[in-house]
Amino acid sequence: MKRSNEHKVVLFDPIRSINSGQVFLWKNVNGSWYGINGKEVLKFTVIKKPTINNKKIIATNEVEYQSFPKNELWENFFFRLNDDHEEVYKALSKDEIIYKIYQKYNGLRILRQDPFQCIITFVCASNTNVKRIRHMLTNISKKFGTKIIFDGLEFYLFPNAKELSNASINELTSCGLGYRAKFVKSVASDIESKMLNFEEIKRKYYFDSRKELVKLKGIGNKTADCILLFAFEKLDAFPIDVWIYRSLLENYYWLFDDIKKYLSKNKPTNNQYNIIGSRVREYFGEYAGYVQQYLYYHVRETSRRTW
DNA sequence: GTACAGGCAGTAT
DNA sequence: ATACTGCCTGTA
Secondary structure: OOOOHHHOOOOOOHHHHHOOOOOOOEEEEOOEEEEEEOOEEEEEEEEEOOEEEOOEEEEOOEEEEEEEOOOOOHHHHHOOOOOOHHHHHHHOOOOHHHHHHHHHOOOOOOOOOOHHHHHHHHHHOOOOOHHHHHHHHHHHHHHHOOEEEEOOEEEEOOOOHHHHHOOOHHHHHHHHHOOHHHHHHHHHHHHHOOOOOHHHHHHOOHHHHHHHHOOOOOOOHHHHHHHHHHHOOOOOOOOOOHHHHHHHHHHOHHHOHHHHHHOOOOOOOHHHHHHHHHHHHHHHOOOHHHHHHHHHHHHHHHOOOOO
């Protein structure tokens, strides 16, 4: 689909990005946003919103960034400001459906998260809701993380693999993890014992990396895709939760015409998950992960939310 | 009370 | 390969 240059608005909206279901340990205090990312507390303050007129940026937004410990230009890394956003734009302009969604939520970015925290986050995220995920992660930080003071406020950093692998199942259960407690412990131990090598996961291609991840207890296809997209540089990872699944069948039914009669109504089987994933990757290309995030945000925004 | 939520693993077919 | 079930716990 061709688009004239005047529509090429590359916006960046940090608030929308952190509230799009990728991270769960951010909060607004006195007008600034604070978030736990591994062993850092990240902070940003929106000084001035961007000025947009007729879909053109007149003046870009002004955001102030700080962190504890001090990490210069963390925003470039965390918000992926140096991704090839021209190419991302191309993926998000593939057809009218996604282009409309892109325009509506322009500025939403994929976040580059601390790998260990990201893994634990999405192991905890199975079969539950945002509110409870936040509850579980907050409890884990408080119980096993280091307390620090930043801006006169109390924060608990996220524990690393070593700190968390020492936790007992009972302690984890008391964080509200339920049946996920044993998964978190096992995953933390596997990472601590280097059974899962982060550098290797980053280096390998999407499908090979995912094979490694799903070997761990508590990580299936969907969870692995979230981890790969948000922490391991796999921008072609395309997590398919029940929402995305239903949305794809509804809006992109023509991509699955030949197999439609075999597809389950609400939840894909592993095999269906893989087929659908490879087709959307084929269709949207190497930045399919960005498409997923926009699509996901859109379905959540347009459905009744309880968070 | 009961259904269900941003899945996974284990078992049976 | 698919179908079905149980799982913790909070919320509607």
